[in-house]
Amino acid sequence: MGLIIKNGNIITSKNEYIADILVEDEKIVAIGKDLDIKGHEVVDANDKFVFPGGVDEHVHYNSFNSLGYETSHAALAGGTTTVGDFVVQPVGVGLKDSIINYKKDYLDEKATPDYVLHGIIMDPSEETVADLVNMPSVGVSSVKLFMAYKGMPYYVSDEWIFKALCTGKKAGVTIMVHAENADIIDVLTKKLIAEGKTEPKYFGDSRPVLSEAEATSRAIYMAEIANAPLFVVHVTNQKTAEIIRDAYNKGLSTYGETCTHYLMLNDENLAKPNFEGAKYVCNPPLRPQSDVNFMWEAINKGWLTSVGSDHCAIMGGFAEGKRKGINDFSKIPPGSPGVQDRLNMIWTYGVETGKITRQKFVEVCCTTPAKVCGIYPQKGEIAVGTDADIVVFDPNYRGTVKLEDSLSSSDYCTYDGFEIKGIAEKVYLRGKLVAQNGKFVGELGKGQQVMSKPYAYCYDKFKE
């Protein structure tokens, strides 16, 4: 038995039109006028928008200090049907094996949305780099390296980034970087702490815009020498976005994403009293409002490709987790929950304010993330043959983000109190209804891995 979503205003990244969508066997099998098949469930989407299930290319579960997949249904409640999760390589474990182990330990029968996996190099070595070419065999075609975090095992020097770029390219694996200059941050952090400037509001001062711009610029130089594509995660500011744009315009295959919080929040959040600022500590830090404004322009103009949530619900939440940094901002575990609110925020504060069109919303929240992750058009598109991941969206809903509605198991909500306009009235994952009006109504642990194809989006315009 199938499903027919009738008369919805279908939004794609390029177009919109009213039609019916016919779903059978987890796939969209037809789109048309007056599709009527006996015995199929019919959902009336009249006056509703219908768009592809969200693809959040940047989430963290079961890693560092974050909570795990038992909370991953939060994504579906917010309209996101696929998450791109970063798999941490334990020191001493092969890069490919880290994926196999992680899947067994944390994902099988535990993940609720569908997922695509990215690797993270935490133990840089010749063996690890060589293993990059084996990643597509386990469905992974993107691997992140950390330029920040001096003195940590997962700090990756230029040597390994350069080698990873050279090797990744041989197998179509996209190298992603967390781009901040570790040395500058280390010097500034120690100086601030030594001066007694320990509160969250100094966190931003310890990681200036220029330290992000510098590391981004450096990674691009290395990509240019290696003649390899590059993806810069969580870009926060104008300078850095311009560096990526200008490199792309010059002919390099250089791309970057931003995240929900860099579009919604600014550095004033870090200055909230009573240690409340700690809730908003994430890496890189929130920036001044002028940068926030530029981030909207950057996604609108296509200078940044997409919007991830960088979801990371810290174990112990604010009360215990964040509290570790009560006397030293550098000890605050960075990260905050966001996977559930991403679509709501971008729609309400982007589309409803006129900053971006509905097409652009679909592009940056669904379609391009799927392309970046190498899972398009299976995910991120409304077309015949794609997975029936569908959001029926009621634009007339009016409400507010509340902690009590959050499924992320944190004791605070990053966007608490923000008004929202519109809601994912019905969310389908491979044709199954999994959420309704912000509530999860599906079955836990039914998420599947989506195999990422190598030579994905960042390789598109790439010519040897």
Next chain:
Amino acid sequence: MGLIIKNGNIITSKNEYIADILVEDEKIVAIGKDLDIKGHEVVDANDKFVFPGGVDEHVHYNSFNSLGYETSHAALAGGTTTVGDFVVQPVGVGLKDSIINYKKDYLDEKATPDYVLHGIIMDPSEETVADLVNMPSVGVSSVKLFMAYKGMPYYVSDEWIFKALCTGKKAGVTIMVHAENADIIDVLTKKLIAEGKTEPKYFGDSRPVLSEAEATSRAIYMAEIANAPLFVVHVTNQKTAEIIRDAYNKGLSTYGETCTHYLMLNDENLAKPNFEGAKYVCNPPLRPQSDVNFMWEAINKGWLTSVGSDHCAIMGGFAEGKRKGINDFSKIPPGSPGVQDRLNMIWTYGVETGKITRQKFVEVCCTTPAKVCGIYPQKGEIAVGTDADIVVFDPNYRGTVKLEDSLSSSDYCTYDGFEIKGIAEKVYLRGKLVAQNGKFVGELGKGQQVMSKPYAYCYDKFKE
């Protein structure tokens, strides 16, 4: 009775997938797997590409020295189902009236493809400029002005361009400019002719890249002061494309197209012996190969939006028409036929060479031109509800452009002898088969006007 195009590989500007297309009443009414309706004609598109009928935003019929709509079926033979024609305002006639008259005189029951109309200001005055706001009522939302052609009645000074920008904006009418500096061209032309340099090869010297770049830059300054969008037609070179790109990046609503010949031919064509160079005289002139290469990059990166043909089949052809300039290159009527070959050229020399993807081909030849013309998604898209303008394309065909296959009634063919890969096996206009394997098989004079909506593409990112 309807039509089902089965199992084609459907290409859109963003995606591709295999499905059936169901056409009824001139529209696409469904896209799906296994669409089978008794009594409908079935066309097997297995192993074929299926994409939207081409939209050629830039053609000239019945104006200046060009042939008329009796030759317009050439467009359909080449897979282009909609043309954007420029309507010349006769001196002394109102701008809106010029459209009404033109339609009556030249289009009704004469045009074979569908058409959308642009105005051209030939008689700049307060009345003409004021009439801009009435253009949408006759289905026109874009009007071109000539910055070139010193001493001609249709030369438009900065005063009128600036006023047109200010007024057009009030009604969502897009101002288009032919951007070349009339004075510089005039001085250089007279100097060259005085020096006895009268052959076609000097035509390029008389209209240097910098005269185009200058006028483009100037138009953008005026658009910025007027806070209005701007569309630059037939951009030929890197410098000018970069000016448009940089203005856009800076935040202005500035766009430009290029044309088939600036992607396919270079200035060496102008130097062909025996006055053959005259065939390739068009405004602005063909440029060096380095600019040709940049034009491909410009459409690939999105710095220019689209590819028009600037089709203009000169009355009298080469033998009599072009011959007028045998002793003076400046008297050669500019223009050459191109509407029939546009899709073939861009596919063969763009897609087949790997310069652009199939998606980009559809974007620059079909989808974005429709957006620029204000007729999207009715035209330029394969989706439920759009006009059933469909090309079934056989990528395995191999052939050569030949004058004998040309329907443009010229005695020469701009791309004569160029190899082509792939052919529009079947072309449907509003569901009717009008061409097959490069031959016109439809009925003449059945083209309809497509009403252009104001506030079209160039206004998209426009904020007052």
Next chain:
Amino acid sequence: MGLIIKNGNIITSKNEYIADILVEDEKIVAIGKDLDIKGHEVVDANDKFVFPGGVDEHVHYNSFNSLGYETSHAALAGGTTTVGDFVVQPVGVGLKDSIINYKKDYLDEKATPDYVLHGIIMDPSEETVADLVNMPSVGVSSVKLFMAYKGMPYYVSDEWIFKALCTGKKAGVTIMVHAENADIIDVLTKKLIAEGKTEPKYFGDSRPVLSEAEATSRAIYMAEIANAPLFVVHVTNQKTAEIIRDAYNKGLSTYGETCTHYLMLNDENLAKPNFEGAKYVCNPPLRPQSDVNFMWEAINKGWLTSVGSDHCAIMGGFAEGKRKGINDFSKIPPGSPGVQDRLNMIWTYGVETGKITRQKFVEVCCTTPAKVCGIYPQKGEIAVGTDADIVVFDPNYRGTVKLEDSLSSSDYCTYDGFEIKGIAEKVYLRGKLVAQNGKFVGELGKGQQVMSKPYAYCYDKFKE
């Protein structure tokens, strides 16, 4: 009998050091320690600065509505020993003849400072342009053209600017442009007046920054095609200065000056009540403070070469002259007196505030203007062999600009009430004391023409 200026701190555009200067026969004949020659007059310059007499490359006398050379001793009172005056070509008079006539009519035995002459094309024609090559024979190597002023006889279209650039180059004559887009200004002016916005404060709105930037950009394009150097007079704002800088960096021989008032005053002056704003009406208009700040950076970094006064004391002054525009800002005669205050303003508000060094002061007020005018090193330098135009400057003086001290015969003073630090204690013109502590003490009408050498500064880096 000669003159010895003893123990002054000599400032050049590159250096400073304490030494004596020996003057004989109008020239500096030695610089050294302990120069003592019996019978020579000795001036003690201990604790004083000694620098070259100012060269003001941009003044207007006896032209348009300006007062004449009977007021030119004002320059000397302010430390400026040489002025660069613009000679207006009467319609119907040859360009070279206009210089000969002007000299006879207005200069011989009337000018008090030394002077170098620039031409102005007011009657563009083939004859006028051809006459450019004859200008060096009458000591003129720079000629200005007006891009602004639509409808006036001296409006010069692109045709003539381009031709002037081509021809001027043959004889090493520098083309200077007043760069504002005449059409844009005309449209905006009429619109503002029609809306009843007639007060001086709307003058700035009628001539926006972008109209200056556009014309500058256009002139540079023409210079690039002509492969000729270009000098842009009275640059007022960041955008325009950046255009000049970027063109220079790209390899073009493009230069520009700014003027005292663009460094000292901003657009708020135009908004002064009781028509007082009219005093500050000059072309191009005063700009916002951000542009004023940038002008200081531009001279400090060398993006603009020099600082002229654009001195123009309107006949009838404020009471009768400026009053002509009481009901229409566009009828206010543009210009204001400034030749007397230039050095005081740049020293007090540049050197004393730390914005520029003493070397830079000499460079932009004395040395480079002399180079631009083709009269270096005869003027603008303290070295053996140069004209003994010397300022002995007391940096400890404190005072205020007062109308009663002005020698420009105007009824208002542009910088009235501005504090000044330092004063030209003694000013020597060719070895003769002509001013003391701001008072003229010389003889009227003793100024001489300085013959300008062709292929001057703007040709320096010029390569055919």
Next chain:
Amino acid sequence: MGLIIKNGNIITSKNEYIADILVEDEKIVAIGKDLDIKGHEVVDANDKFVFPGGVDEHVHYNSFNSLGYETSHAALAGGTTTVGDFVVQPVGVGLKDSIINYKKDYLDEKATPDYVLHGIIMDPSEETVADLVNMPSVGVSSVKLFMAYKGMPYYVSDEWIFKALCTGKKAGVTIMVHAENADIIDVLTKKLIAEGKTEPKYFGDSRPVLSEAEATSRAIYMAEIANAPLFVVHVTNQKTAEIIRDAYNKGLSTYGETCTHYLMLNDENLAKPNFEGAKYVCNPPLRPQSDVNFMWEAINKGWLTSVGSDHCAIMGGFAEGKRKGINDFSKIPPGSPGVQDRLNMIWTYGVETGKITRQKFVEVCCTTPAKVCGIYPQKGEIAVGTDADIVVFDPNYRGTVKLEDSLSSSDYCTYDGFEIKGIAEKVYLRGKLVAQNGKFVGELGKGQQVMSKPYAYCYDKFKE
């Protein structure tokens, strides 16, 4: 008894004029016409140019593998009267002490030209960085750090560069960087050697332009965060020079020099057969001719401040020293002699070819180097009060660089066989004749330290 140099054409960085120079007590005491003092030695400089003794801001003696001060009279033979030498800090020795020791060990009574000293941090630590503020007390106001050379003790990580910038600024000490990315070079070098590409011609491939551009960009970011000036030594290529220029234009106090060999030689020298290429191995490597051309433009336009020789005569010369790298280009000791030929090369191939003016020659070879080193106007200027370091230059001499004329004690000559036009006919160091027609005629070991003043040239436009 003094010295009078009569009737020479004196060239300064801004001007030229004919006059006599009077020297007494090691200083210039007067410049003038007809200076005649009984008993003074008179040198006829009629038809000769007279300019300041050269200042070579970048030489290496007694460090790494270089020969020592016993060869330093080579500088004087070539017209360079002051050298700026880099003093290596031995590991475990304080930075200030390293200067004191070096002076005692290698300079006192051994140096023949005058010298100014730069420090080099070879043992980065908190103590070393803290010692920066003590450097002016021993006459040193510039300290270099190496970003290249991974794995060597003198490799300096971002941490120490950033700290050095922060601390140096407190005392007006200029931080200089050798900017190449150590990691990239290390990876590429090992890869090339592993592939058997061991010859000198692969040396350039191991240190690409982008590794220099990257490190330069990174150093500038750190200087911007530290709000400190920066000087980049031995810039070799267009990209890097543009980065420095653009940063300066943006408002940063960022400067760079180039060196003689980057103006005279290109990467083809590295490919010379029979291991001859090793002679031209220096860091960074020689670049393609297009970069060489840009270096001339960069000094002409002022984008790079000056030209040093980076003189480094390797112990053992070509036969034994360079030979160490016969099987591995990375083991070739980098460096080549150049102090003797610098002025000849820049004059002959810059001034005589019309690439630069005589003024620019003096600026980049004498005046600005002295400013950069903090020893202006004592050195690098012809003016009353400066040290009487004077070159009387015969522009009519024609000759060839020959090894037999070299005083650098090397077995090869970098510019062997290059034609030269003009020669330093007489060279005076503090009024003493020390060289004549390319031969050293003075006394060895009479050079003196010139104390460098802090807050030198790079701090000029610096505002906290």
